[in-house]
Amino acid sequence: MTPPSALEAIRAEALAKYESLDWPARNEENWRFGSWKEANLSGLEPVGAGVGIDLPEAIEGAQRFVFHNAELVSGSADSVQLLAHAPELLPQTESRLGSPKLSALHRAQSQHGIVIKTDSGADIEIIHLVSGEGLLTPTVVIIADDGAKVRVLERFISTNDFDATTVLCGADLIAGEGTKVTYLVTQELNANSKLIRLADSRLEALAHAKQAVIHTGAKWVREETYSTVDGMDAKSEILSVAVPTTGQEYDQRTFQHHGARDTYSDLLFKNTLFGKAKTIFSGLIFVDDGAHGTDAYQTCRNLMMTNECEANSMPGLEINADDVKCSHGSTSARVSDEEIFYLQARGIDSKSARNLVAQGFSIEAIEKLEDEQLEALAIEVVARKFAAIE
Amino acid sequence: MTSETATVQQVALEKDDIGNFSFPEKHKFDAGYGLTKDTLDYISKVKDEPQWVNDFRHRALEVFESKPMPTNWATEDLNNIDFDGIRYYLSDGAKPKRSWDEVPPEVLETFDRLGVPEQERAFLAGVEAQYDSEAAYSNVKEALAEEGVIFVTCSEGLKEHEEIFRPWFGKVIPTGDNKFSALNSAVMSGGSFIYIPKGVKVKHPLQAYFRINSENFGQFERTLIIADEGSEVMYMEGCTAPKFETATLHSAVVELVAMKGAKIQYVTVQNWSSNVYNLVTKRGLAHEDAEIRWIDCNIGSRLTMKYPGVVMKGERARGEVISIALANDNQHQDTGAKMIHAANNTTSNVVSKSISVGEGRSTYRGQVHIPKHLKGCKNNTECDALLINPKSRTDTYPAITVKGNQHVTQHEASVSQVSQEMLFYMQQRGLNEAQAMSLAVNGFINDLVQEFPMEYSVELKRLIDLEMEGSVG
Numbered sequence: 134m135t136p137p138s139a140l141e142a143i144r145a146e147a148l149a150k151y152e153s154l155d156w157p158a159r160n161e162e163n164w165r166f167g168s169w170k171e172a173n174l175s176g177l178e179p180v181g182a183g184v185g186i187d188l189p190e191a192i193e194g195a196q197r198f199v200f201h202n203a204e205l206v207s208g209s210a211d212s213v214q215l216l217a218h219a220p221e222l223l224p225q226t227e228s229r230l231g232s233p234k235l236s237a238l239h240r241a242q243s244q245h246g247i248v249i250k251t252d253s254g255a256d257i258e259i260i261h262l263v264s265g266e267g268l269l270t271p272t273v274v275i276i277a278d279d280g281a282k283v284r285v286l287e288r289f290i291s292t293n294d295f296d297a298t299t300v301l302c303g304a305d306l307i308a309g310e311g312t313k314v315t316y317l318v319t320q321e322l323n324a325n326s327k328l329i330r331l332a333d334s335r336l337e338a339l340a341h342a343k344q345a346v347i348h349t350g351a352k353w354v355r356e357e358t359y360s361t362v363d364g365m366d367a368k369s370e371i372l373s374v375a376v377p378t379t380g381q382e383y384d385q386r387t388f389q390h391h392g393a394r395d396t397y398s399d400l401l402f403k404n405t406l407f408g409k410a411k412t413i414f415s416g417l418i419f420v421d422d423g424a425h426g427t428d429a430y431q432t433c434r435n436l437m438m439t440n441e442c443e444a445n446s447m448p449g450l451e452i453n454a455d456d457v458k459c460s461h462g463s464t465s466a467r468v469s470d471e472e473i474f475y476l477q478a479r480g481i482d483s484k485s486a487r488n489l490v491a492q493g494f495s496i497e498a499i500e501k502l503e504d505e506q507l508e509a510l511a512i513e514v515v516a517r518k519f520a521a522i523e
Numbered sequence: 524m525t526s527e528t529a530t531v532q533q534v535a536l537e538k539d540d541i542g543n544f545s546f547p548e549k550h551k552f553d554a555g556y557g558l559t560k561d562t563l564d565y566i567s568k569v570k571d572e573p574q575w576v577n578d579f580r581h582r583a584l585e586v587f588e589s590k591p592m593p594t595n596w597a598t599e600d601l602n603n604i605d606f607d608g609i610r611y612y613l614s615d616g617a618k619p620k621r622s623w624d625e626v627p628p629e630v631l632e633t634f635d636r637l638g639v640p641e642q643e644r645a646f647l648a649g650v651e652a653q654y655d656s657e658a659a660y661s662n663v664k665e666a667l668a669e670e671g672v673i674f675v676t677c678s679e680g681l682k683e684h685e686e687i688f689r690p691w692f693g694k695v696i697p698t699g700d701n702k703f704s705a706l707n708s709a710v711m712s713g714g715s716f717i718y719i720p721k722g723v724k725v726k727h728p729l730q731a732y733f734r735i736n737s738e739n740f741g742q743f744e745r746t747l748i749i750a751d752e753g754s755e756v757m758y759m760e761g762c763t764a765p766k767f768e769t770a771t772l773h774s775a776v777v778e779l780v781a782m783k784g785a786k787i788q789y790v791t792v793q794n795w796s797s798n799v800y801n802l803v804t805k806r807g808l809a810h811e812d813a814e815i816r817w818i819d820c821n822i823g824s825r826l827t828m829k830y831p832g833v834v835m836k837g838e839r840a841r842g843e844v845i846s847i848a849l850a851n852d853n854q855h856q857d858t859g860a861k862m863i864h865a866a867n868n869t870t871s872n873v874v875s876k877s878i879s880v881g882e883g884r885s886t887y888r889g890q891v892h893i894p895k896h897l898k899g900c901k902n903n904t905e906c907d908a909l910l911i912n913p914k915s916r917t918d919t920y921p922a923i924t925v926k927g928n929q930h931v932t933q934h935e936a937s938v939s940q941v942s943q944e945m946l947f948y949m950q951q952r953g954l955n956e957a958q959a960m961s962l963a964v965n966g967f968i969n970d971l972v973q974e975f976p977m978e979y980s981v982e983l984k985r986l987i988d989l990e991m992e993g994s995v996g
Contacts, residue, residue, distance in 0.1 A: 161595065437927065442928065452908070452918070461935075461936050
């Protein structure tokens with residue numbers, strides 16, 4: 134076991150880096166259309182001790198870990214390591230999507246988190262119960278080796294409706310050869326909180342990873358998802374379902390990096406915008422020189438439910454190899470009148486009809502998880518949001 | 524090599540490819556190297572411009588100097604432009620007479636293979652200063668004049684038709700739009716001014732060739748086309764033959780104004796030599812029921828940055844960009860489209876196809892903007908990229924903003940290559956590999972080529988054949 138001073142050293146180094154960097158600014162391409170001012174967290178103090186609430190139903194068969202803010206209150210640490218005990222496993226990741234300062238801040242403040250390192254398998258549920266005014270910096274590291282099969286569910290839940298908590302979280306996934314990883318994150322924070330999520334993943338040969346996020350809460354979300362497929366026949370799937378309404382802005386940036394031959398990645402983002410919601414999607418498929426035989430797809434669909442919502446899409450491609458199949462698509466549209474009419478003709482009022490169609494729209498992405506328990510949970514979270522909007 | 528050509532060499536590539544050569548030149552008017560306030564005064568004096576134009580130039584220079592290079596999103600290669608090594612105003616009067624002996628044989632061969640008409644060859648090679656089109660087109664010119672069409676140089680336009688020219692000049696693309704539109708506003712020379720009166724439908728496409736003017740292909744040309752209510756016009760610039768440039772920076776501004784119900788089609792075919800920075804701002808303003816189409820083909824150049832745009836200001840206005848780009852070794856085609864919907868029920872369409880050959884890089888950059896409180900706006904964007912060789916490169920960076928649920932937008936892009944099966948199939952039927960590749964590439968852009976006037980599309984096909992040579996096998 135590494136002495137705690139090792140983590141201290143990592144934090145001190147990150148702090149120096151944090152201090153040398155600037156906050157995001159107006160003209161940065163990675164912050165185009167985005168609220169760069171929201172990312173300025175200067176002067177924010179860490180939150181204090183957290184509190185508990187009634188826990189949601191557990192996922193059957195999964196080991197549950199519950200955090201009250203930074204404190205682990207339930208869950209045995211036998212099968213996982215706590216970050217404080219294994220800081221050497223914290224990957225050194227570069228934030229390449231616009232937030233190096235936030236990434237350094239996260240590292241400098243890192244104190245709690247879970248490291249899941251396995252060469253056989255793991256089924257883990259992590260619940261962050263979040264409260265208090267200030268900054269919270271949780272971490273999840275997943276290192277899967279030797280064909281391990283790993284399933285992780287991570288939930289962010291506010292314990293009350295009013296605390297303005299800023300959650301700056303890191304998620305690092307290394308999927309070794311032949312592993313299979315399914316990782317679902319649900320964000321159910323209150324309407325005053327912010328979430329900044331910096332996710333980085335690397336897939337080695339024959340690895341297959343599905344990463345999904347469900348966003349229903351928070352007033353502002355900035356999510357940077359960097360996925361590298363680095364070995365032959367590696368397969369990365371990235372999914373997102375977001376249902377924002379008035380007062381919510383979701384800013385999601387993704388990078389699908391193909392670093393080896395014959396790799397596959399598929400991204401599907403589905404946003405359903407209510408009220409005066411605003412979404413930003415910026416995605417890039419990047420194919421390295423020599424990564425021939427790449428298969429990469431990227432789709433962002435925006436369903437516009439009102440006349441006040443705003444969707445910004447920047448689907449990008451950078452291809453430096455040939456013999457590739459790459460495509461991206463982005464659409465913005467509303468529920469078609471035909472669909473509404475069809476449901477109305479069957480006795481469903483127009484508002485319910487619209488929401489029914491919208492929920493079906495979200496479920497299309499959720500179904501790609503191909504895990505009944507996680508799908509059911511994701512649908513429940515989305516349905517709760519729809520019910521709250523109605 | 525003479526001292527004049529040193530400018531070219533400062534930023535030119537070492538690569539000795541077709542078109543990358545220069546001639547000794549003598550110019551009657553030469554503003555010298557570098558850009559200062561005196562340069563602007565010199566240009567104004569030579570062109571005998573009114574004071575307001577001179578003031579306009581000076582304001583633009585200030586804007587140009589105050590704006591940073593847009594390298595926060597664009598390529599760092601822009602930093603290699605040596606603004607002090609450029610002559611901002613050359614010519615008029617005595618253009619050089621080059622002899623055919625000075626033209627390299629491979630260029631002559633290129634003309635042959637493209638089937639460039641004899642008269643045009645002399646002009647393009649610089650053997651003749653002017654393209655002698657008087658005889659061929661005098662009838663057309665007469666017909667135009669009868670209908671009240673104004674078709675003159677930009678300098679004539681601002682002096683002799685100020686009442687029509689000035690209200691729209693710099694309105695579609697303000698000086699401060701970007702660093703290079705500011706540069707153009709400071710040192711503009713050449714380009715056309717066209718006014719089509721109400722209800723006039725010009726039958727023949729207008730070409731810069733028609734005008735007997737040595738400034739046709741200026742470095743900093745400025746074009747303004749105004750189509751009055753219900754009128755129609757097609758304008759064509761450039762040609763498929765390589766244009767031998769001694770100037771390394773080409774920065775044009777083109778403004779189109781389509782009044783109620785008018786239609787403007789603007790066709791560009793350009794084939795620059797690979798030492799040229801081609802940084803062009805093009806935008807049209809479409810009023811009620813008007814239609815503006817940009818049909819654009821970019822081949823060659825070291826770096827082309829060109830994003831034709833349409834601002835749909837009136838209800839039911841329509842904007843369209845059809846674009847073909849081909850990037851070969853050491854070339855970067857950074858092209859795209861900008862569609863700004865500013866009224867209800869406006870529609871826009873963007874179809875872009877790019878081909879990257881050798882180590883060429885092509886980029887699509889697009890913007891679609893549909894602001895609040897509008898309804899019934901539609902945009903369709905398609906961009907397809909074809910990669911020919913293992914080192915070929917392509918990028919796509921669209922940005923789409925939609926507010927409200929009364930609109931429909933869709934964007935699709937794909938990247939592909941010519942499949943081995945397709946090549947094999949054609950080779951089996953007797954084509955060699957290069958021919959098979961050419962056929963496949965021509966097939967890829969075929970539906971867009973048909974949008975070009977007939978003679979251009981024939982030349983384009985031959986040009987693709989030429990560019991594809993040596994790219995396979």
